[in-house]
Amino acid sequence: MKETRILLAQAGEITPTSAKEYGAVGGYQGLKKALAAPDKIVDIIKASGLRGRGGAGFPAGLKLSFTANTPADQKYIVCNADEGEPGTNKDRVIMEKVPHRLIEGMAIAGVAVGADKGYIYLRAEYPYVAEILEKALADARENGFLGTDILGSGHNFHIELFIGAGAYVCGEETALLDSLEGKRGEPRFKPPYPGVAGLWGKPTVINNVETLANLPGIVANGPAWFRQTGTETCPGTKLFSLSGNIANPGVYEFPIGTSIRTIFQEAGGGCPGGKKLMAIQTGGASGNIIPASLLDTPMDIDCCAKAGATFGAGDLMFIDDDQCLLDILENLMEFFEEESCGKCTPCREGNTQLLYLVRKFKDGTAEDGDLELMLELGNTMTGGCLCGLGQASPNPILSAVRFFPELFKTKSTQKGRVS
Amino acid sequence: MLNVTIDGQPLQVEKGTTILEACEFLGIEIPTLCNLEYLSPEGACRMCVVEVKGIQNLQVSCATPCTEGMEVTTMNERIYAFRRLIIELLLANHNTDCFNCSANGECKLYQYAMEYEVEKTRFVNTRGTPPVDDSNKFFNYDPAKCILCHRCVRVCNERQSNRTLGLIDRGVKTTMGLPFDQLFIDSNCVSCGNCVSVCPTGALTTKASKKFRPWEVTKTRTTCPYCGVGCQLDLLVKNGKVVGVEPADGKANQGLLCVKGKFAYNFINHPDRLKTPLIRKEGVLTPVGWDEALDFVTAGIKKIREESGPDAIAGFSSSRTTNEDNYVFMKMMRAAIGTNNVDNCARV
Numbered sequence: 156m157k158e159t160r161i162l163l164a165q166a167g168e169i170t171p172t173s174a175k176e177y178g179a180v181g182g183y184q185g186l187k188k189a190l191a192a193p194d195k196i197v198d199i200i201k202a203s204g205l206r207g208r209g210g211a212g213f214p215a216g217l218k219l220s221f222t223a224n225t226p227a228d229q230k231y232i233v234c235n236a237d238e239g240e241p242g243t244n245k246d247r248v249i250m251e252k253v254p255h256r257l258i259e260g261m262a263i264a265g266v267a268v269g270a271d272k273g274y275i276y277l278r279a280e281y282p283y284v285a286e287i288l289e290k291a292l293a294d295a296r297e298n299g300f301l302g303t304d305i306l307g308s309g310h311n312f313h314i315e316l317f318i319g320a321g322a323y324v325c326g327e328e329t330a331l332l333d334s335l336e337g338k339r340g341e342p343r344f345k346p347p348y349p350g351v352a353g354l355w356g357k358p359t360v361i362n363n364v365e366t367l368a369n370l371p372g373i374v375a376n377g378p379a380w381f382r383q384t385g386t387e388t389c390p391g392t393k394l395f396s397l398s399g400n401i402a403n404p405g406v407y408e409f410p411i412g413t414s415i416r417t418i419f420q421e422a423g424g425g426c427p428g429g430k431k432l433m434a435i436q437t438g439g440a441s442g443n444i445i446p447a448s449l450l451d452t453p454m455d456i457d458c459c460a461k462a463g464a465t466f467g468a469g470d471l472m473f474i475d476d477d478q479c480l481l482d483i484l485e486n487l488m489e490f491f492e493e494e495s496c497g498k499c500t501p502c503r504e505g506n507t508q509l510l511y512l513v514r515k516f517k518d519g520t521a522e523d524g525d526l527e528l529m530l531e532l533g534n535t536m537t538g539g540c541l542c543g544l545g546q547a548s549p550n551p552i553l554s555a556v557r558f559f560p561e562l563f564k565t566k567s568t569q570k571g572r573v574s
Numbered sequence: 575m576l577n578v579t580i581d582g583q584p585l586q587v588e589k590g591t592t593i594l595e596a597c598e599f600l601g602i603e604i605p606t607l608c609n610l611e612y613l614s615p616e617g618a619c620r621m622c623v624v625e626v627k628g629i630q631n632l633q634v635s636c637a638t639p640c641t642e643g644m645e646v647t648t649m650n651e652r653i654y655a656f657r658r659l660i661i662e663l664l665l666a667n668h669n670t671d672c673f674n675c676s677a678n679g680e681c682k683l684y685q686y687a688m689e690y691e692v693e694k695t696r697f698v699n700t701r702g703t704p705p706v707d708d709s710n711k712f713f714n715y716d717p718a719k720c721i722l723c724h725r726c727v728r729v730c731n732e733r734q735s736n737r738t739l740g741l742i743d744r745g746v747k748t749t750m751g752l753p754f755d756q757l758f759i760d761s762n763c764v765s766c767g768n769c770v771s772v773c774p775t776g777a778l779t780t781k782a783s784k785k786f787r788p789w790e791v792t793k794t795r796t797t798c799p800y801c802g803v804g805c806q807l808d809l810l811v812k813n814g815k816v817v818g819v820e821p822a823d824g825k826a827n828q829g830l831l832c833v834k835g836k837f838a839y840n841f842i843n844h845p846d847r848l849k850t851p852l853i854r855k856e857g858v859l860t861p862v863g864w865d866e867a868l869d870f871v872t873a874g875i876k877k878i879r880e881e882s883g884p885d886a887i888a889g890f891s892s893s894r895t896t897n898e899d900n901y902v903f904m905k906m907m908r909a910a911i912g913t914n915n916v917d918n919c920a921r922v
Contacts, residue, residue, distance in 0.1 A: 494744070494745060497743070498724075499618050500663055500664060501660065503746060504667065504746070507746040508700070531659065532659065538656070539632045546631070
């Protein structure tokens with residue numbers, strides 16, 4: 156099965172920064188339709204069934220409606236381009252190859268909810284993407300797709316590029332807004348949700364790059380067209396980031412619901428060197444690690460949840476049987492210990508304690524009670540941290556304990572190091 | 575009004591009421607570390623979690639607003655275990671040398687550890703013991719006892735508006751600190767001491783507080799005599815001596831004090847302090863009773879007024895009295911003595 160390129164249809168075919176070339180291959184048709192009937196867009200997106208592509212899978216149309224229905228003198232569209240999940244590269248590819256698709260998506264969202272200002276919050280680690288975006292934005296302005304009175308419609312929409320400062324937690328929407336406001340990036344308590352009170356307290360639509368990049372196609376071709384691909388509850392395609400022990404690492408576009416096996420074999424080319432696949436970390440660094448026996452799981456939010464995998468941002472990290480999962484868990488927990496913002500107790504203190512416990516299992520010094528403590532702590536964090544970071548960071552450990560229980564030996568049960 | 579049910583008890587609350595406020599209304603006690611009146615809800619410590627029917631994760635009661643039909647459970651096995659684990663996590667990186675701690679007897683972490691039967695944490699210290707900053711003249715900061723509730727940061731930023739305290743670094747390295755790792759003495763800190771007043775543990779303590787335990791002192795509510803604002807405060811008295819001051823929730827100060835109200839109480843017991851009126855008799859200042867002193871002053875004022883008229887008299891009052899006292903003084907000068915020659919030393 157080959158890739159199904161919808162979002163990346165024009166990738167490599169056109170000069171990425173050129174608005175004219177993007178327009179020549181069907182670009183900016185969605186925006187033109189949106190400008191002709193701004194009141195209809197929210198319903199169109201709702202009918203399409205598009206769900207957020209950043210990890211949470213929230214219905215995109217519903218999100219737009221919150222902001223559309225909140226009266227305010229100023230509203231904002233914020234694009235979350237703080238792609239910080241290790242192993243995720245999909246947003247980078249969109250911004251690098253088809254930046255105008257994102258720009259068009261943001262403008263459509265702006266017209267839909269009555270916002271005339273947008274921000275792209277780009278992670279600091281993508282400086283070359285910033286150059287591409289700046290050029291594309293300038294070209295969009297020059298050709299009348301952005302700015303004052305876009306395409307003579309009377310609607311205004313401006314986009315400003317904002318560069319982050321290298322904190323993983325700023326991918327969390329409210330921490331991102333705080334950072335955008337010039338504050339320390341820490342998640343806010345919700346409610347109020349950004350849709351009602353977001354950037355500088357104003358109603359704000361904050362969406363992932365890939366979510367916004369889906370809007371032009373849906374508005375141009377209609378919800379029925381969009382629902383032709385993907386599954387009933389998760390229509391559309393998804394960009395999957397393949398990494399780890401795989402012959403062809405990279406970003407590939409497949410309909411949602413494609414099995415991991417298909418993606419692994421057809422696009423990824425299997426494990427290099429004839430190695431045997433042992434496990435897959437799904438969804439990102441904070442996603443579940445599942446055994447190779449679950450390779451036939453369809454990549455769809457509901458199917459993943461049912462199988463014990465994570466859909467997340469569509470990451471698939473393949474792990475062959477040469478690797479030690481405990482090494483991987485240690486590496487992941489080092490990341491979360493460092494990247495917790497430090498605001499809430501269970502995340503700040505919990506990640507460091509999880510790391511300590513994982514190291515004990517890795518070093519073979521774990522004692523009776525350590526496994527129970529690790530699970531109690533992990534489940535506590537999942538059920539009571541302030542934001543998604545701490546709620547999800549124990550996932551790799553909890554899933555590894557579930558699917559690979561033989562790794563977690565204590566002093567009294569172990570016979571040598573197991574890997 | 576919204577209808578909510580808390581632990582099976584129905585209650586009507588106004589829109590915007592938090593679950594914690596609703597619980598307080600019913601007399602249900604919820605443990606809190608980061609929450610404090612007049613500060614924005616933080617939802618950081620996670621001690622105040624409760625279960626809300628229909629929501630999978632536990633919710634912090636301090637920041638979650640009540641909604642129509644909400645059903646809340648404030649205690650069950652899951653909640654107890656959660657709070658217990660939070661205490662254990664905090665204790666792991668907390669210096670538990672409680673015998674040597676100024677906050678002994680009023681530490682909220684200690685109180686909750688007792689309440690939730692945490693005698694020892696199952697977790698390890700991962701932060702070491704950072705040094706104490708004792709550079710301020712009035713208080714000490716011991717980071718090893720900080721539980722990062724952000725109360726001090728919020729009171730400094732939101733209420734005192736001094737913006738001295740903030741959070742440094744992130745993750746497990748997060749500390750409450752000053753810009754550029756300054757010591758308190760080198761910073762723009764005005765020593766108002768409000769951070770000390772709100773600290774729930776022994777991280778920020780007054781230098782004097784080691785010498786008394788909370789149960790040894792009586793509290794006397796009074797008005798701060800330093801200026802006309804009228805801040806309410808509690809004098810902490812041990813063996814007839816003022817040993818400390820705590821801000822009270824007065825209308826004018828709402829739990830805040832300045833450096834003078836909080837720390838400048840030592841003059842009370844100073845030997846040079848005037849405790850009786852003095853009249854100069856044959857060139858020597860001699861202590862007299864209030865009746866004699868007032869008779870002497872009244873006679874003098876009457877004599878001057880008869881000889882030279884009321885405008886020969888002027889009154890000058892102190893800004894170190896309350897607004898009300900200044901008002902009465904003005905009235906006395908204008909109505910009783912009959913002159914507009916009245917002024918006050920308060921100058922901005």
